[in-house]
Amino acid sequence: MPDDLSNSAAALTNHVWPNDDLQLIPDWVYTSQEIYEREVERIFHGRTWNFVALECEIPQPGSFKRSFVGPTPVIVARNNDGSIHVFENRCAHRGAELCRPQVGTTKEFVCPYHQWTYDLTGNLIGVPFRRGLNKEGGMPKDFRPEDHNLLKLSVTTRRGVVFASFAKDMESIEDYLGPAVLEDFDALFDGRKLKLLGYYRNTVPANWKMYHENLKDPYHATLLHAFLVNFGLMVAGNKCGTIVDPSGRHGTLASARPDEKLNVDDDSKKQMRAFKEGMKLEDERFLDYVKEFKSPWTVTMQTIWPNLITQRELNTLGVRHIVPQGPNEFLMIWVMFGYEDDTDEMTRHRLRQGNLMGPSGFLGLEDNEAMKFVQQGMVRSVSDTNYVALGDREEGTTHKIITEAAIRSMYRNYRGVMGL
């Protein structure tokens, strides 16, 4: 690592942070190909735990899922003994992305090109015509299949969530998350078995970090999301928390809806242009909250560095898997779930409330639109910095709502890892 640092630092001399106080974020953090490549190397392929699957997606021995660590395609497979293995989705022979279905069940992975065959742990177990045909051709005598297994990643799980890392000596996922972030993670993954409800997939023409920042930004919630305000889910006066782990990378955006009807004072109404008096839902089941979690919060959105969002929005639950596609676009894979012991009515409640989220969600689609606008602004303009000074210079956990403290914490960590 230190060698790479000095080598690639030379190549990035154009990228000098404007000043040291983190109130100014330069556009090139979001738009530069060089920066992106360093992020893949140091962050996604570095010392991080990356989300790859929920265990309920790969329930049986032989179940597999096509997934990603950063932009890198991997296979997540459950072996016959129940253990979970993650390895590159790249044939050791000619590099083909060999696994094509998104999910499935198999005994082994066969590359369709020349039928090199791998077991459920990524070990090479078959090479056709290894000894040639009629004693002619074939692999060299010193060919050892065990030297040509698929590249294997470290794997860990926590409460049914599967993480992988290219680093060999990662700390435990618990230490990686830190106690405060772990507490809200465990409130969602509370030991009940998960029941898969389905997928959404969408691209957003924006930098992948914007998604983290959007969920470390309580300021936008009552301004962009008129729905929250107009229909009384959240107002600027809600009890709110922006929790940051000691490293600054991870966070929880939490809010607690009071039981009584929300009252918006006149000054707040004026500040929130989107507020419209007298809008009312015809079917208020969208907003029902069935208390089922050991948590003071009714909503927690967790940003787990570098590629996972956990969503507990009232009773609609899911994880969002961020797959960067270069500096200017990311793919978002939403995996929505409930719990195995849910009644049919509870499942339907989660599905109805699911209208809030996803790429057609009342909130989800607005976030996607807003991030696209930000990226376009940065790519096309002459001006070149983002100004994030709400809450002045504070960083770390805070209970203010009008603050960008958690974004500054994220960039404190980022600049260290990236050497910027």
Place this chain on the structure above:
Amino acid sequence: MPKDLEAVPPLPASVRELRLEIEEFNTEYIAVLDACRVEEWPRFFTDDAFYIITGRENDDANLRVGLVYCEGIGMMRDRALAIAKSMMFAPRYLQHHVNNVRILSVAGDGTIAAQANYVLYQTLVDEKTTIQQVGRYYDRFVRRDGRLLLKERRCVYDSLIIDTAVIYPV
């Protein structure tokens, strides 16, 4: 494999009339959506109708999640109101092209099971036209006061990777 491919019985000539009626229904439905008159959209449904937009991967695996998931006309009206009055998104034009209407069955109580293919073109006012979705409607129609209404419309899209957001119903 389209669902119910084997299920279609040979249909009598009178059913051709019905297919024409459904084609007319879809034409009116699409005219409303293409005009972005979203608040009129719920009137094509019965009060207890079910409406969902979901990816084919979910439909094939019997996973119940919907991009849009409405139980009853109230939820449809709420979504229509939110789109028309409250939500933030870039201005755009939409064109739906619906064809290949098939009548799958007519039940004893008059409920008609039908399907149709759709293509949804989206033109953001500052971008080139794109295909936003290619999909299929799986419908259940009933007759109320002589008019057809949707009791169920399941919009199942092949285009699993959505570009940014799907704003309007399809």
